[in-house]
Amino acid sequence: DVYTCWSESAFLDIVNASGYITFQEGFEDDLVWGDARTPQSQPGVSSRGILWKSNHTEPPTSNPISTTPGPPHTGLWAIYDPLHGYATGSELFCDVDDPDPECLYHDGFSGTSELGTGSLHGVGGYIDGSTGANVMIALDGAAPLTGGKIGGAHQFLGVIDTRPAGFTHFEFREVDGKVGQALFIFGDDFTLVTEQPTAVEGLMDTRVFYAGARPNPSGGSTTLYFSLGEPMPVRMAVFDLRGRLVRELVNERRGVGVHAVGWDGRDTEGRSVAAGVYFGRLVTGRGGVERVLTRKITIFR
Structure with a gap:
């Protein structure tokens, strides 16, 4: 019912x-x-x-x-x-x-x-x-x-x-x-x-904190910061406003602590991206459950 x-x-x-x-x-x-x-x-x-x-x-x-x-x-x-x-x-x-x-x-x-x-x-x-x-x-x-x-x-x-x-x-x-x-x-x-x-409750027990990109806005290169409460698989990628993949940055298991991932403002072909708004997406997995966090990145030229 x-x-x-x-x-x-x-x-x-x-x-x-x-x-x-x-x-x-x-x-x-x-x-x-x-x-x-x-x-x-x-x-x-x-x-x-x-x-x-x-x-x-x-x-x-x-x-x-x-x-x-x-x-x-x-x-x-x-x-x-x-x-x-x-x-x-x-x-x-x-x-x-x-x-x-x-x-x-x-x-x-x-x-x-x-x-x-x-x-x-x-x-x-x-x-x-x-x-x-x-x-x-x-x-x-x-x-x-x-x-x-x-x-x-x-x-x-x-x-x-x-x-x-x-x-x-x-x-x-x-x-x-x-x-x-x-x-x-x-x-x-x-x-x-x-x-x-x-x-x-399992999702609540493990704090995944995604601080986003610094500097932001950026003239090109920037660094994305996140922290994990326990080791787990991590995927991080940059997408454009239409949801298209621009660049995969991380696809591996990461340990406890603070992590810094650099992005040079280029796409998968090595080309500098145009000025505009992009999104850094962090996907973490634990116990068969994936958590997706997204932060905005602004690029100016």
């Missing part, structure tokens, strides 16, 4: 009755989210076994994700898409009761489990934003489940999937905002539901 809940207490009652394990995400950990504090943003942030992104990361879009101090439910930060969705229609043709799909921004954010296929059985969080924003949740790319409109305060919205297969990907999507009438949303204090407490 799949349940949608507009009450956190009702959500937790079903979770507890089903015997699932929960863990929390409030976007407060600066070691994880420090490079995604507005005005900074990232193409994605990996935290507690969930890769958080915007709803719009596939070409022709490449919206980033960020956190803002504007409307958190608790603490200091809430997650949001700083570009607030993507639409290509014109206001002239979108100002109708039933606009075409290209008129709709679909502002929001998504998460993908890094714990394995079907490893999630629920997600819920507090949503705030424009009055009248209509928010729904979609699982694994299927049609959005029943949602509802946000009032003037933070509203809890959650879904629980008790089917054995579970789900891997979720999306909180605003479905009414259109060109000429944008509706924004922000999220905070999420509860994630899983059957895999060992995997989740």
Whole structure:
């Protein structure tokens, strides 16, 4: 069965009755989210076994994700898409009761489990934003489940999937905002539901800290720094804004401690890259689970 809940207490009652394990995400950990504090943003942030992104990361879009101090439910930060969705229609043709799909921004954010296929059985969080924003949740790319409109305060919205297969990907999507009438949303204090407490706790036990590139911006060469709490396989590569591989930097097992990886600002063919924004992606593996962290690198010429 799949349940949608507009009450956190009702959500937790079903979770507890089903015997699932929960863990929390409030976007407060600066070691994880420090490079995604507005005005900074990232193409994605990996935290507690969930890769958080915007709803719009596939070409022709490449919206980033960020956190803002504007409307958190608790603490200091809430997650949001700083570009607030993507639409290509014109206001002239979108100002109708039933606009075409290209008129709709679909502002929001998504998460993908890094714990394995079907490893999630629920997600819920507090949503705030424009009055009248209509928010729904979609699982694994299927049609959005029943949602509802946000009032003037933070509203809890959650879904629980008790089917054995579970789900891997979720999306909180605003479905009414259109060109000429944008509706924004922000999220905070999420509860994630899983059957895999060992995997989740294992990710938390080993701190992987990715400081990013220094200097940044750089006129060419820069160094990427990260630290490991225990030996593990590491892959590090640089990608462009469209997600294309520019250069692989590391693909080997690394030990405990701080590591510095140099990049000379060249691609795999030895050519100097053009000025612009690139992303240094760090992938670490432990116990069959991969964690992906991404940091922005700006090159000027």
